[in-house]
Every structure is written in C-alpha cells, then in structure tokens.
Amino acid sequence: MIRRWIQGHAAHTPDAPALGFEAQRLSYAALDRRIAAAAAMLTAQGIGHGDRIAFLGLNHPAQLILLFACARLGAIQVPLNWRLAAPELRFILEDSGAVALAATQEMREAARFAAPAGCTVLEAEATWPAAPMPPPTGEADDPVLLVYTSGTTGRPKGAVLDQQAVLFNALNAIHAFGLTAADRVLTLLPLFHVGGLNIQTMPALLAGAEVVLLPRFDAATFFAAIAEHRPTLTLLVPAVMQALVAHPGWQAADLSSLRAIGAGSSEVPLPLIEAFHARGIPVQQVYGATETGPVAICQTRGEALAAPGSLGQPALHGEARVVDPAGRELPPGEAGEIQLRGPHLARGYWGAPDPTAAAFRDGWFASGDVGRRDADGRFWFTDRLKHVIISGGENIYPAEVERVLRTAPGVLEGAVCGRPDPRWGEVPVAVVVPGEGFDAAAVLRHFEGQLARFKHPRDVVAVEALPRTALGKVQVEALRAIARGG
Structure with missing residues (x-):
C-alpha cells in the first residue's frame, strides 16, 4: 500500500x-x-x-x-x-x-x-x-x-x-x-x-x-x-x-x-x-x-x-x-x-x-x-488503431475538437486530424466545408476559451466535400492526406 x-x-x-x-x-x-x-x-x-x-x-x-x-x-x-x-x-x-x-x-x-x-x-x-x-x-x-x-x-x-x-x-x-x-x-x-x-x-x-x-x-x-x-x-x-x-x-x-x-x-x-x-x-x-x-x-x-x-x-x-x-x-x-x-x-x-x-x-x-x-520478445510500435493525435506528448482526440468546430461560424461541416510537425510530432488540423461568411482566422479564434490551447487546430483547410465511405463515415487516411497537402 x-x-x-x-x-x-x-x-x-x-x-x-x-x-x-x-x-x-x-x-x-x-x-x-x-x-x-x-x-x-x-x-x-x-x-x-x-x-x-x-x-x-x-x-x-x-x-x-x-x-x-x-x-x-x-x-x-x-x-x-x-x-x-x-x-x-x-x-x-x-x-x-x-x-x-x-x-x-x-x-x-x-x-x-x-x-x-x-x-x-x-x-x-x-x-x-x-x-x-x-x-x-x-x-x-x-x-x-x-x-x-x-x-x-x-x-x-x-x-x-x-x-x-x-x-x-x-x-x-x-x-x-x-x-x-x-x-x-x-x-x-x-x-x-x-x-x-x-x-x-x-x-x-x-x-x-x-x-x-x-x-x-x-x-x-x-x-x-x-x-x-x-x-x-x-x-x-x-x-x-x-x-x-x-x-x-x-x-x-x-x-x-x-x-x-x-x-x-x-x-x-x-x-x-x-x-x-x-x-x-x-x-x-x-x-x-x-x-x-x-x-x-x-x-x-x-x-x-x-x-x-x-x-x-x-x-x-x-x-x-x-x-x-x-x-x-x-x-x-x-x-x-x-x-x-x-x-x-x-x-x-x-x-x-x-x-x-x-x-x-x-x-x-x-x-x-x-x-x-520480434523473435527476441521485443515489442515494436507500428501504428495506431485509434485516431488520437499526440502533440508534444499530449493526447488530442478529434471528436472533442470537432464538437467545438461544428459551432464555428461559416462552417457547414468539418473534421479534425493530425498533420506531421517537426517540433510537436503532430498538430491538429481542421478540414472544413465552408459556408456563408466563412473566414479561416475566425474559425481558429472560435476555439479560444473553449478548449485547451494545445487542442486548437493549427490550420484550417477548406474543401468542397469531406472524403466519406459509402456508409457516410469520414475516410481518415484521405482526410490526413488533405491536411498534409493543405
């Protein structure tokens, strides 16, 4: 004890x-x-x-x-x-x-x-x-x-x-x-x-x-x-x-x-x-x-x-x-x-x-x-099943950030994923379908006071439509590719 x-x-x-x-x-x-x-x-x-x-x-x-x-x-x-x-x-x-x-x-x-x-x-x-x-x-x-x-x-x-x-x-x-x-x-x-x-x-x-x-x-x-x-x-x-x-x-x-x-x-x-x-x-x-x-x-x-x-x-x-x-x-x-x-x-x-x-x-x-x-009993990390973003040792889950993103002005829909970053390992990025009055800077400001600063998206990438499967789920890998390109 x-x-x-x-x-x-x-x-x-x-x-x-x-x-x-x-x-x-x-x-x-x-x-x-x-x-x-x-x-x-x-x-x-x-x-x-x-x-x-x-x-x-x-x-x-x-x-x-x-x-x-x-x-x-x-x-x-x-x-x-x-x-x-x-x-x-x-x-x-x-x-x-x-x-x-x-x-x-x-x-x-x-x-x-x-x-x-x-x-x-x-x-x-x-x-x-x-x-x-x-x-x-x-x-x-x-x-x-x-x-x-x-x-x-x-x-x-x-x-x-x-x-x-x-x-x-x-x-x-x-x-x-x-x-x-x-x-x-x-x-x-x-x-x-x-x-x-x-x-x-x-x-x-x-x-x-x-x-x-x-x-x-x-x-x-x-x-x-x-x-x-x-x-x-x-x-x-x-x-x-x-x-x-x-x-x-x-x-x-x-x-x-x-x-x-x-x-x-x-x-x-x-x-x-x-x-x-x-x-x-x-x-x-x-x-x-x-x-x-x-x-x-x-x-x-x-x-x-x-x-x-x-x-x-x-x-x-x-x-x-x-x-x-x-x-x-x-x-x-x-x-x-x-x-x-x-x-x-x-x-x-x-x-x-x-x-x-x-x-x-x-x-x-x-x-x-x-x-x-491996054959010697050592374990090696390969990838993550979960969509967690690990930024500077902090866990960021997209669903938590997306709840705030949905209420941002000028955003019809959006999703969040990680983008590789040389300093932090990964940073969150918002991929959004813009609506009337959309302004990327305003979207970023929208997170002030609602989430810890390390969870704030570092960038907003606008797209015509989110990549989705036939069942309507967002395709995470395609989303990450968009975020990297953005």
Missing part, C-alpha cells in the same frame, strides 16, 4: 532527502510530517474514505503531499490538467464528484471559475499546522488516483488506479531503471499525467530516492537544473527531447550525471534517440497508457543500447501480447493490436461500465495500438 511508503522511509532514514522544489528541501521525516498535517486537514474538512479531491497546479510538492494523504485516508486524488479551459475542468469535477479542489496560487482564479457547487476550493500551498495523523484506513484495493484521459467520444474518461496498481507500476519502473535510494530524479513533465507522476516520480519515492521538481519545462531551466542538482535520471517526451537538442546550450551542457533518460508518450524518433546516445545517455523507452499505470512495456538500460527504437519487453509485473481482430495471439513478426495485462492496470473507467467493458476484456487492456513482437 502506498500509504506506508513515506512513513517507512521516515522511520528508517529520516534525514534522507525526499523532495526538492525551488528553495525547499524536504527530508523523508519532514515530508511525513507534512502528509500527516494534510491528512488531518482533510479529515477536519469532513473528507474521508472514497471522497475525491482534485488538484490543479503546476508541478508542486503539495500534489504529492495530498496524494499520500489521500492514500492514508482511503480518499482519491483527481489530478487536473492546468492547460484545460474552465468548461473542461468543470466537466471533470462534476463527473468525478470531487468534494474539494486544491489549487496552487497561480491557479486559484481558474479553480474558482471551474469549481461547481459543493466543491470546496482549498489553498494547496497552505502550511497546515502539525497534527496527529488520523487513523489510516486506505487499503491496497482502494482507488487512490482518478486520472482523466480524453476518449474517442469526445468526453474525457476517468481511469481508476487503486493503491495496488500504483505499487506494481512503481515496482515495474524500479526494475526497468534500476532505481535505488542513491538516485536523484529530475521531474519536469507534468504530474497531472501518469507519465510525469508514475514513471519515475512515485517509483523514486518508493525506492527512497530524492525527487527534484521543476514547475514546468523550459530548456534553459532544464540545463540549469542539471548543473545544480546533478540528477541521475529524468523523463522526457519527444517534443521536449527535440527542444533540448535544438537548444544552443545542448552541446556545452554537462549531462554526465545522467545514467539514462526515460522516454515515451508517443513513438520516439530514432534521430532523437541517436542524439542522446551520442552524448552517452541511453534512452529507455516506456510504453503504456493512463489505463496501464502506465509502465507496461519498457526497456532496461542494456536493452535501450541493444535495440534503439524498440518499446522493450513486458514489464516485470505484467504481460503483453499482439492479437488479430478476433483476439487470437499472433506469432513474432506479425502486426496486430497490442494488449496488456497485470496488477498495474486500472480497474476501469469511473462510472462508465460500457467503455470499461470495451477496453478491458478478460483481464486484458486493448491498447488500440498496432505493433509487433
């Missing part, structure tokens, strides 16, 4: 460094005291077992403190993407039934706009007075994280991760990265994603290592943090890797403290892997999804050097297979859907039995991704 992690380290190594953030340095004993105070505060608010507490803010120790407090009380944290617009945040808060929303100072106004009736806004950065720890009630099978991921229906779905799933995910990561108490992990990816939270940050705290948090990514800040803190591990996505390699400080930066980096969220281009390998830093790929914790397939350091570009092999506590459309497992070399199984999986989607039944079949999670397994 994760509720015991910090208490255990505080008992055995109280003075060991646990969390660093700006000028703050918390030992494991100090972190344990902060968690006890937060748990006491939540209890005083009437929050307890099964209640949902949302968090809105840039990377901050408060999120981790509240997460461990929730684990001790059997409550559930709902991390919120601070890039979302107020209507999107409100939907998640209402769907999850959050009774409280803890917000950092820079997000307090957004929190007040988003919080529905009955959802108390708390100051996440408040210093709560020391208080005795309420009796712990959180158990291994209690949900502790409710992480929302966009769905193909255009509405986010909340993946329910219990304490056991977070534990086994951390064990998978500890094995893959060889994490020990001697490590120092630099966390710069957002903690509202299971990637930023669960691939290295939480595993490091289970191992008794130190975590240094950066509020958000900035290339210059990253290089400065490497020089100051000398981390042994960090986690990146392709867009961040590209920004670092292209930065003027890349060649001169002393990266020798890093024994490896983790990478994932989308296919990592081989030239980026080679750029890091040329600096003596193996790129260990991690494959998974919000629904898998996410560590499901991964590379060790040796595997990263032996097979650059592969996803690796099934995580230590997990299974993976490639199946045909009928669900039959395929032999090595044949491409099919990647399916995943293990104690690190989510138990399903919050309040959504039908999507849960569709995605979790006989204990296996259907990833929606196409891949193959």
